[in-house]
Amino acid sequence: MTNHILLVEDDLAIAEMVEHHLNKEGLTVRHAPDGEAALRLFAEEAFDLILLDLMLPGVDGMEVLRSVRGGSTVPVLILSAKDSDVEKALGLGFGADDYLAKPFSLIELSARVKAILRRASQYASPPVSMEPTVLRVHELTLHPEEHLVSKNGSPLNLTAKELLILKLLMSHPKRAFSKEQIYRSVWNDAYYDDVNAIQVHISRLREKIEDDPANPRYIKTVWGIGYKMGDF
CATH class of the missing domain: 1.10.10.10 (Winged helix-like DNA-binding domain superfamily/Winged helix DNA-binding domain)
Structure with a gap:
């Protein structure tokens, strides 16, 4: 079973490293270099997990998180250099599922991603459970x-x-x-x-x-x- 992941990261080197590693783990990754591109992709495709950087050009990570949480419960793992208790509390308070500070090891990232996907699959609702009458x-x-x-x-x-x-x-x-x-x-x-x-x-x-x-x-x-x- 291949999981579909949205990676929102403006640092190309980090994005390529993460995408390459997760692809080797059997995961499918779509990369968005900024918040606007992330919201566009999220509106067009179904994702099992979002890896979200906070410091993005234009629409920042917190705004992306607020928009996503406006109508979705898709798991969100924050990846950010803002490694303070305030930022962690702020991110989790807006509905993120976990927080990983930069720099991070790819081994730890894989462990966090797999744990979140495992929890999500255990408690996920059917895709069309909330359906209108017509x-x-x-x-x-x-x-x-x-x-x-x-x-x-x-x-x-x-x-x-x-x-x-x-x-x-x-x-x-x-x-x-x-x-x-x-x-x-x-x-x-x-x-x-x-x-x-x-x-x-x-x-x-x-x-x-x-x-x-x-x-x-x-x-x-x-x-x-x-x-x-x-x-x-």
């Missing part, structure tokens, strides 16, 4: 409780897996989901790199909901990541 994206309407999907009022005949994939994407219209995240959510099972299963279901789903499956408007491919709902 989901709507442009001409598509999905009734989660009744397991019904319609387009322009006409019902669509979807399989159970197709409906669950569509529900996941419609519930988080601004986020891109990797094939692994879709598999874990819909199949509720460990991911064994069965990329073909996701591609086949996405292809069949597009045939049923798109006007032109070859040029999809609803389910967009995000190259290098996975899939997301199209913007209307």
Whole structure:
């Protein structure tokens, strides 16, 4: 199981060192060099953990943390040279899960990251547990409780897996989901790199909901990541 991590760090040397080390640990890392880029990536993709520097150009780390905590419980590990009890209390008080002072060892960073991810996986809620009564994206309407999907009022005949994939994407219209995240959510099972299963279901789903499956408007491919709902 690969975890998706957002690394927010303006020091390129530190970012490359951390990203290289965590990649060797089997983790996927996306790097944001400043707070604005971090918030943009966070709005577009689903992450399992944020590694957040406090001293950032423009939008600082505390503002990023406040924005993230405005609508998410994703774990946040602060990485900062501000190693004082005041800064630690401030960071944790705003909702960070842990604090690691710079300079830090990569061994300790790995231990902290794995511990946080382990705790998060033990207590995590299903991705779409908090869902509205009706989901709507442009001409598509999905009734989660009744397991019904319609387009322009006409019902669509979807399989159970197709409906669950569509529900996941419609519930988080601004986020891109990797094939692994879709598999874990819909199949509720460990991911064994069965990329073909996701591609086949996405292809069949597009045939049923798109006007032109070859040029999809609803389910967009995000190259290098996975899939997301199209913007209307």
